[in-house]
Amino acid sequence: MCGIVGYIGYRDVFPLLINGLKRLEYRGYDSAGIAIWDGKVRVYKCRGKVSDLEKSVEGHPVSGKIGIGHTRWATHGEPNDVNAHPHSSFGGKFVLIHNGIIENYALLKERLERKGIVFKSETDSEVLVNFIEYIYQKGGVSAEMAVRLALSKVEGAYGVVILCTDEPDKLIAARKGSPLVIGVGNDEYFLASDATPIVEFTKSVIYLNDYNIAIITRNEMKIKTLGNVSLIPVIQQLDLDLGEIDKGGYDHFMLKEIFEQPRSILDTFRGRVTSDKSDLRLGGLYSIIPRLVEAKNIIIIGCGTSWHAGLVGEYLFEDLARISVEVEYASEFRYRNPIIGKDDVVIAISQSGETADTLAAVKLAREAGALVLGICNVVGSSIPRETDGGVYTHAGPEIGVASTKAFTAQVTVLAMMAILVAHKKNLISQEQYKHYITELTAIPDKICRILAQDNEFKKIAKLYKGVNNFLYLGRGYLFPVALEGALKLKEISYIHAEGYPAAEMKHGPIALIDHNMPVVVLAIQDHSYDKIVSNIQEVKARKGVVIAIVTEGDTNIRELAGHILEIPATDAIFSPLLAVIPLQLLSYHIAVMRGCNVDQPRNLAKSVTVE
Numbered sequence: 001m002c003g004i005v006g007y008i009g010y011r012d013v014f015p016l017l018i019n020g021l022k023r024l025e026y027r028g029y030d031s032a033g034i035a036i037w038d039g040k041v042r043v044y045k046c047r048g049k050v051s052d053l054e055k056s057v058e059g060h061p062v063s064g065k066i067g068i069g070h071t072r073w074a075t076h077g078e079p080n081d082v083n084a085h086p087h088s089s090f091g092g093k094f095v096l097i098h099n100g101i102i103e104n105y106a107l108l109k110e111r112l113e114r115k116g117i118v119f120k121s122e123t124d125s126e127v128l129v130n131f132i133e134y135i136y137q138k139g140g141v142s143a144e145m146a147v148r149l150a151l152s153k154v155e156g157a158y159g160v161v162i163l164c165t166d167e168p169d170k171l172i173a174a175r176k177g178s179p180l181v182i183g184v185g186n187d188e189y190f191l192a193s194d195a196t197p198i199v200e201f202t203k204s205v206i207y208l209n210d211y212n213i214a215i216i217t218r219n220e221m222k223i224k225t226l227g228n229v230s231l232i233p234v235i236q237q238l239d240l241d242l243g244e245i246d247k248g249g250y251d252h253f254m255l256k257e258i259f260e261q262p263r264s265i266l267d268t269f270r271g272r273v274t275s276d277k278s279d280l281r282l283g284g285l286y287s288i289i290p291r292l293v294e295a296k297n298i299i300i301i302g303c304g305t306s307w308h309a310g311l312v313g314e315y316l317f318e319d320l321a322r323i324s325v326e327v328e329y330a331s332e333f334r335y336r337n338p339i340i341g342k343d344d345v346v347i348a349i350s351q352s353g354e355t356a357d358t359l360a361a362v363k364l365a366r367e368a369g370a371l372v373l374g375i376c377n378v379v380g381s382s383i384p385r386e387t388d389g390g391v392y393t394h395a396g397p398e399i400g401v402a403s404t405k406a407f408t409a410q411v412t413v414l415a416m417m418a419i420l421v422a423h424k425k426n427l428i429s430q431e432q433y434k435h436y437i438t439e440l441t442a443i444p445d446k447i448c449r450i451l452a453q454d455n456e457f458k459k460i461a462k463l464y465k466g467v468n469n470f471l472y473l474g475r476g477y478l479f480p481v482a483l484e485g486a487l488k489l490k491e492i493s494y495i496h497a498e499g500y501p502a503a504e505m506k507h508g509p510i511a512l513i514d515h516n517m518p519v520v521v522l523a524i525q526d527h528s529y530d531k532i533v534s535n536i537q538e539v540k541a542r543k544g545v546v547i548a549i550v551t552e553g554d555t556n557i558r559e560l561a562g563h564i565l566e567i568p569a570t571d572a573i574f575s576p577l578l579a580v581i582p583l584q585l586l587s588y589h590i591a592v593m594r595g596c597n598v599d600q601p602r603n604l605a606k607s608v609t610v611e
């Protein structure tokens with residue numbers, strides 16, 4: 001949720017912290033702050049963006065070689081200067097940045113207040129840093145020991161980096177539930193919530209595991225458990241380039257990522273489609289396929305856009321592989337005391353690989369003995385490390401908070417998995433199998449043809465940028481896309497929008513329709529075409545304005561709809577990959593025309609690492 005950075009080495013730390021925080025700003029942008037050691041600790045923090053922080057420190061001393069920084073997504077205490085991080089402890093001995101939630105903070109705070117400790121902010125994080133100093137003062141222990149003792153008493157999630165003014169030549173970092181990456185350099189170390197602030201300095205990284213603590217000086221790093229057991233760190237090489245995390249000349253990351261989809265889908269099936277397009281190879285599932293083929297029940301879990309991709313997965317596995325599927329909101333699944341059998345296969349979908357509810361649902365499914373697979377985009381993130389196997393979507397870094405290319409990459413992986421299992425189960429012929437593979441490899445070009453119509457989407461956006469409501473309707477494979485289209489518009493333009501199975505409209509939502517209600521209808525030519533045409537007539541009869549996404553060359557709906565957006569023909573199983581593109585661009589242009597911050601929509605964050 002929040003973004004944290006840290007550095008200890010020989011470089012000037014201020015620009016490093018500021019640039020690092022800018023790279024992580026998609027994780028939270030309510031307030032920002034830094035602490036730098038230059039013989040004494042200097043803390044600068046304020047409400048707002050990292051750029052506001054930069055302005056606020058102009059003229060102040062910021063030189064130093066050791067420092068920590070934080071960009072916040074508020075959970076406890078409103079976005080303001082006092083609740084901004086870093087937080088200093090009551091005696092000034094410790095300065096801390098925290099990503100996560102300390103669930104038992106109220107109890108700890110009460111106890112510390114009874115000891116006379118006064119709090120400045122409303123945050124759970126300040127409770128943690130005060131608790132550390134309290135143990136440090138009371139116990140006469142080292143800074144490391146005080147941190148380990150305090151963390152062994154807190155409940156919840158944390159990624160923390162701590163500086164102790166009595167031991168200023170080191171940083172202490174620890175994680176449980178929230179991600180923390182350590183970049184290993186020569187006589188320098190970098191710390192961050194993900195690799196984006198680190199890649200320009202080193203590709204050698206360590207992903208800290210839960211209950212691990214790292215004690216880092218300029219030229220040495222020790223990793224231990226909270227129980228003081230030394231660990232040998234596993235250094236991995238980043239498969240990420242700086243160029244991938246820049247806007248590449250686009251106005252927004254979201255627009256860049258929408259236009260990257262031909263390549264991201266190509267990269268997602270690259271090396272997984274044989275050169276003669278006769279077979280699929282999913283290496284991460286190689287040893288697991290037999291259990292998937294035998295599976296009686298698949299449970300797909302995820303949140304937000306990943307949940308929508310899961311819904312497409314349900315249609316794919318039931319339609320092609322004839323395996324029954326349940327799609328679950330991870331947050332509900334984990335607390336619903338769900339029935340998870342040992343023969344069940346659980347597929348967790350997450351772009352970031354860090355979403356707290358999905359991660360917890362994965363752990364629950366593993367404890368129940370199910371086979372747990374992951375479909376994730378961020379290599380080395382927590383969910384892939386908790387699963388029995390899985391498939392990485394190779395969509396590249398997704399910086400825009402509104403997920404776009406990750407959705408189409410997730411659907412691409414689900415399609416490949418379902419087609420492969422259907423083939424293994426002899427439910428589709430070799431000919432049909434090869435046809436699906438060939439059609440999949442044609443999708444990137446078809447998306448290019450849709451992207452080339454962007455001006456058409458812009459024209460429609462201009463007409464409807466001022467409305468307050470939108471309705472999205474779809475049938476079959478396109479019902480989840482209607483939900484996704486509505487979510488995209490909601491999260492970046494703040495227009496209220498709902499997606500519905502088209503036939504469901506008559507059971508209530510049709511009451512919303514009048515001449516002010518634009519209704520986006522996904523009306524491609526498939527087995528439910530006639531039904532969707534009737535739905536369009538029902539909307540038209542109530543003076544609703546129909547924006548129809550149709551198959552190229554469709555002349556029938558042209559008579560009925562106010563606006564027509566054409567997409568190339570493809571198999572129904574691949575239609576979500578094409579039909580979602582106009583919806584992504586429509587929401588993007590409407591949001592830009594309404595002056596919204598498309599890449600950092602209000603109240604949202606890219607990776608939801610707290611419950």
Ligand code: AGP
Pocket residue numbers: 303304305306349350351352353354355358401402403404491605606607608
């Ligand atoms: C989608 O645009 C949103 N950013 C959000 O709904 C997102 O899909 C959800 O938080 C799940 O994230 P994940 O895929 O990283 O787990």
